[in-house]
Amino acid sequence: MSTGVQYAAPHLNTSRSAKGRPMERNLLFLAALYMLAGMTTLYLDAPGILAYQAPAAGLTVAAAFLLVHLYWKASGYKGDRFLLSITAVLVSTGLVFLFRLDPDYGMRQFIWILIGLGSLVLTTRLLVDFRFLSDYKYIYALVGLIILILPIFFGKEQGGAKSWLDFGLFQFQPSEFVKILVVLFLASFLSENKAVLTAGTRSLGWISLPGLQEWAPLVVMWGISLLLLVFQRDLGTALIYFGTFLAMVYAATARIFYVLFGLGLFVSGASVSYLLFGHVRERVLIWLNPWPFIDGIGYQITQSLFAIGSGGILGAGLNQGYPGYIPVVHSDLIFSAICEELGLLGGAGMIILFMFFVFRGTKIALHARDEFAALAAAGLTALLGLQAFIIIAGVTKLLPLTGVTLPFISYGGSSLVANFILLGLLLNISHESDDSL
Amino acid sequence: MKQNIKKLGIMIIGLLVVLIFYLSYLNVVRGSEITANPYNRRFQEYENQVRRGAIYDIEGNVLAETKISGDENKRVYPFGRDTAHLLGYISERYGRTGLESEYDRYLLGMEGADRVSNYFNRLLDKEQQGGEVTLTIDAYLQGIAMDMLEGRRGAIVLLDPGTGAIRVMASSPSFDPNILEDLWPQLITDDSSPLINRAVQGAYPPGSTFKIVTAAGILAVKPDYVDKTFYCPGYIEVNGYRLNDTAVHGEVNLSEAIAESCNTTFAQLGLDQGAQNFARTVNAFGIMKDPGIGITVRPGTMAASGNMIPTELASSAIGQGEMLVSPLHMALAAAAIANRGEIMRPYLVETVKDSRGETLQQGSARHWLSATTPEISGVIKKGMIDAVRIGTAKAAAVPGFQVAGKTGSAQNPHGQTHAWFIGFVPADQPSLAVAVIFENAGSGGAEAAPAAAHLLSAALNRDY
Structure with missing residues (x-):
């Protein structure tokens, strides 16, 4: 295996040169094989002109991933060499299952994947000097907040959550993009105010607290989470926002007090909404015991459990199960379909891929050049990891089921493009770090 | 800060590890149980x-x-x-x-x-x-039981008191499952509820058959009642309410009270043992439990012992009032007396095999509950033998065998009394226990007892 041609890194003035990324290439080939195996199975099960779509889309996506790799190689990009291939396997799984569940969704996802890869390339090109983002934090925090609350007034309700904007041709879920802005804002804010937040400027008994100025933005975050929870009925997104927020505060200050205090606030907020809002009570009720409501509000989660339980260890085999019984299986509950057909091993495999992702993300954060970059990397990693955890825990009934997507796998343009941008930012942070990971 | 980020990373990976363990648990340990649900259309x-x-x-x-x-x-x-x-x-x-x-x-x-x-x-x-x-199940005996239920509403349960194996579980009216789809519209509108398995889902007042439980209860707290004599003037007054008996039984002992089915005596025995002791015995007989036989059994219901007023207690003691039980429960009560106070766990499935004939599950005799003592069950058995020999259950006699039994004619809001019979045979070495109920058919002695005799005799002929 050659080490490849050595390119100079155009974005850096250091004399260090980039490697040829042969690892990434080889792993992408494996991912392509994996995808083609799946698509071929689908094709053989139902050969026909229409069924050509699946292998064709699979080949195109595999090629597109390789193209991104080649572009990076040519431009001397030094971002992490594992994340793209991990993502490729996740995306491939999603695409194969969407074609299996409903070829219409498969075709649309196919387009979104190409757009997503385009955004990834743009992110690694245009935002490679991402540090300027730190300077305008209040501006885009404000912009983000406005986009976020738009759906409350103009939004469209879907699956019980009112978090979509309808543009006719396509629907747009602002919260998917705003979450990245939130991470960048917090990274910038926390790295600036870290000292004050850690030490505190006044003391309250044995706890030293910072002043109101430092507190306020954090309280605003708490408010936003509750806003999502109450007005958009988007419990999952609220949980992800708040979890990421706490994770970043902890990473920045190491003060477990903030985390506990934050959890306390969230729990009290959640309890109040439990008492005030029927839809929250309903969620908790069917989480504790969905079986008496199997005909109505408990239908979705019980169908999900049937699918997971039916899969066994090896699964029914691709295209051999009955995941069609699960409502919104193409989106939030796609993991249950994977478990039914690929079994425990397939499901655990997906989780392990997310673990790899979090592992690489954490490494990037540890090797980041400064605190802003480190916090941003940690935040983005936590965001993705928590989102995967929350939805998988939801469909297995470990946590109440909430409507969020499984990153890179579920159907959904907003989610897919946003996660590709997230990936791009993580890669940019690793690109500028001096250490070779 | 690096330390924190490291810890954070480990924590999130830890959460995902938890997911893998939980998913494995769900899939491997709980999988069969979860998916075996009628709502799982797979x-x-x-x-x-x-x-x-x-x-x-x-x-x-x-x-x-x-x-x-x-x-x-x-x-x-x-x-x-x-x-x-x-x-x-x-x-x-x-x-x-x-x-x-x-x-x-x-x-x-x-x-x-x-x-x-x-x-x-x-x-x-x-x-x-x-x-x-x-x-x-023995399909031949099941057929005989269904023949006797023909044109009636009711249920029959026959089981082996020594092992708990259920030989007959019949419920009427029934339906032909071969043409279920065609029958369905009429099945769900039929007032006689043919879809209900009355043998296990029926909720009937047990009437006088329940006196064997009341008798076990009083002897547990007052052993000297074995030799006591009671006087029955033909009625009993409780808190100013007068409960009429079917006859003036005069002076009777416990055995005679069972054989003659004396309401006055048993209402008094209920009051004498108190609501708590009564409830304890009812529980010991498994009346309030679902024994888990593979199909759902309706656990019996009664007034809570805490607020059981004396009139309710006196009524419950003779199987009336709020007391409601299934025929299976009453068959098990008879089995308890037959088996020296011990109830074996009832079961319906003898073996489960895979497609190659390899045995996966084997039904077996397992102890379930200790309802009462051998001594007490002996006393009650004597009363039940007398009931068939000289008492209310004469029609249950099977030539050549000694049958022990108890009749019941349970009052209910739907018309004539429900005809009940519970019992076992042969009395000295019981191999069969039975419960028969015909809804609104009249007296247990005249209607249910002969049917039981017919079924028991057929079963004995088949060497059960």
């Missing part, structure tokens, strides 16, 4: 791919089998309405019930070695085979 899908296994009675008669005609798998029940409630049905439109539903995973070849072989059969496009289930 079973209906498997139905078309798998040759569903047969269900046999104890003699090897086919009770249910799948016949393949062309592309379609048809489930056939040779005994039709005789076994309809027991076996249940599997219908694409109307769901899955009974033993068919309970043993779905075995019948569809999803357990044991079938799990692996059918996995490959499916991949290779070969026919998948289901396992088979053999019941403790």
Whole structure:
């Protein structure tokens, strides 16, 4: 295996040169094989002109991933060499299952994947000097907040959550993009105010607290989470926002007090909404015991459990199960379909891929050049990891089921493009770090 | 800060590790239990791919089998309405019930070695085979019981008190499961509720059959009552309410009170033991429990002992008031007296085998509850023998065997009394315990006792 041609890194003035990324290439080939195996199975099960779509889309996506790799190689990009291939396997799984569940969704996802890869390339090109983002934090925090609350007034309700904007041709879920802005804002804010937040400027008994100025933005975050929870009925997104927020505060200050205090606030907020809002009570009720409501509000989660339980260890085999019984299986509950057909091993495999992702993300954060970059990397990693955890825990009934997507796998343009941008930012942070990971 | 980030990363990876463990638990440990749900429509899908296994009675008669005609798998029940409630049905439109539903995973070849072989059969496009289930039921006796229930509403349960094996579980009115889809509209509008398995789901006042429980209760707290004499003037007054008896029994002892079914004495015995002791005995007999036989049993219900007023206690002691039980529970109460106070756990399934004949489950005699002591059950047995010999249950006698029994004529809001009989045979070495109820048929001695005798005699002839 050659080490490849050595390119100079155009974005850096250091004399260090980039490697040829042969690892990434080889792993992408494996991912392509994996995808083609799946698509071929689908094709053989139902050969026909229409069924050509699946292998064709699979080949195109595999090629597109390789193209991104080649572009990076040519431009001397030094971002992490594992994340793209991990993502490729996740995306491939999603695409194969969407074609299996409903070829219409498969075709649309196919387009979104190409757009997503385009955004990834743009992110690694245009935002490679991402540090300027730190300077305008209040501006885009404000912009983000406005986009976020738009759906409350103009939004469209879907699956019980009112978090979509309808543009006719396509629907747009602002919260998917705003979450990245939130991470960048917090990274910038926390790295600036870290000292004050850690030490505190006044003391309250044995706890030293910072002043109101430092507190306020954090309280605003708490408010936003509750806003999502109450007005958009988007419990999952609220949980992800708040979890990421706490994770970043902890990473920045190491003060477990903030985390506990934050959890306390969230729990009290959640309890109040439990008492005030029927839809929250309903969620908790069917989480504790969905079986008496199997005909109505408990239908979705019980169908999900049937699918997971039916899969066994090896699964029914691709295209051999009955995941069609699960409502919104193409989106939030796609993991249950994977478990039914690929079994425990397939499901655990997906989780392990997310673990790899979090592992690489954490490494990037540890090797980041400064605190802003480190916090941003940690935040983005936590965001993705928590989102995967929350939805998988939801469909297995470990946590109440909430409507969020499984990153890179579920159907959904907003989610897919946003996660590709997230990936791009993580890669940019690793690109500028001096250490070779 | 690096330390924190490291810890954060480890924590999130830890959360995902928890997910893997939980998913494994859900999939491997809980999987069978979760998916064996009538609402899981996958079973209906498997139905078309798998040759569903047969269900046999104890003699090897086919009770249910799948016949393949062309592309379609048809489930056939040779005994039709005789076994309809027991076996249940599997219908694409109307769901899955009974033993068919309970043993779905075995019948569809999803357990044991079938799990692996059918996995490959499916991949290779070969026919998948289901396992088979053999019941403790005797189809011949089941047929006799159904004949006696013909044109009536009611239920009959026959079981082996020494092992708990259920030989007959009949409920009427019934339906022909072979044409369920056609019958359905009329089944669900029929006022006599033919879909209900009265043997286990029925909620009946047990009437005087319940006196054997009341007797066990009083002897547990007041052993000297064995020799006590009671006086029955033909009525009893409780808190100013007068409960009338069917006759003036005069001076009776406990055995005679059972044989003559004296309401006055037993209402008094209920009051003498108190609500708490009474409730404790009822629980000891398993009346309030579902013994778990594979089909759902309605646990008995009664007024809570905490606020059971004396009139309610006196009524409950003679099986009236708020006391409601299923025929299976009363058969088990008779079995308790037959088996020296010990109740064996009732069961319906003798063996479960996979498609290659390998045994996966074997039904066996297992102890369930200690209802009362051998001494007390001996006293009650004597009263029950006398009831058949000289008392209210004479019609239950079987030539050549000594039957012990207790009749009941339970008052209810729907008209004539329910005719009850519970008992066992042979009295000295019981091998059969029975409960018969005919709804609104009149007196237990005249209606239920002869039917029981007929069934017991048929069973004895078959060497049970």
